[in-house]
Amino acid sequence: MELAAAATVERFQNQRVYVGKVIERGEAPYELDAKNEKSFYVKLETPKGEKVVWGVDLKRALEEGGIQIGNEVVIANQGRKQVPITVKDRNASGAVLKTSTMVTHRNTWRIETLESLREEALDQIRAKAAQAERVPLVSVYDRDAARSESRPEIRIEHARDQERSR
Numbered sequence: 009m010e011l012a013a014a015a016t017v018e019r020f021q022n023q024r025v026y027v028g029k030v031i032e033r034g035e036a037p038y039e040l041d042a043k044n045e046k047s048f049y050v051k052l053e054t055p056k057g058e059k060v061v062w063g064v065d066l067k068r069a070l071e072e073g074g075i076q077i078g079n080e081v082v083i084a085n086q087g088r089k090q091v092p093i094t095v096k097d098r099n100a101s102g103a104v105l106k107t108s109t110m111v112t113h114r115n116t117w118r119i120e121t122l123e124s125l126r127e128e129a130l131d132q133i134r135a136k137a138a139q140a141e142r143v144p145l146v147s148v149y150d151r152d153a154a155r156s157e158s159r160p161e162i163r164i165e166h167a168r169d170q171e172r173s174r
Contacts, residue, residue: 024085026061027122028052030077033070038062043102050083050119069117080122088113 032051038044039062048067052059061083075081091114097105 026083028054069119073119084118086116
């Protein structure tokens, strides 16, 4: 999984990327604090331990990717977009006094399975091989292979060092 993580981070440069196996997903108060609004989360089992990723947009990304518990996935932050949200003004006891709308930024996410990324990489390799018309991707020197042009004779002429000959 560490190799997949490294390849994924390279592909999604300059983005927050999380790689692991989905062990839990759902909706709960943000960071499990009852005072916070509900948000969506995904808990991953990673090589470095468990990681919880929070974001309202994760629900959409999971549905679009068809992600289920047990899938090995890549979660990549795609940036932020402006969205209007409803803000609740509360009193000291927590009762809602009034609501208002404000514009804020919300993270957008992309989630893909590692299997789909593997298939995509294999397709790219196959396409490159087809374009190369079966020429090996790595040049190989064969001393006995027929040559398309004769080797030029190389002559090395040593320059005379006039200072030494005096």
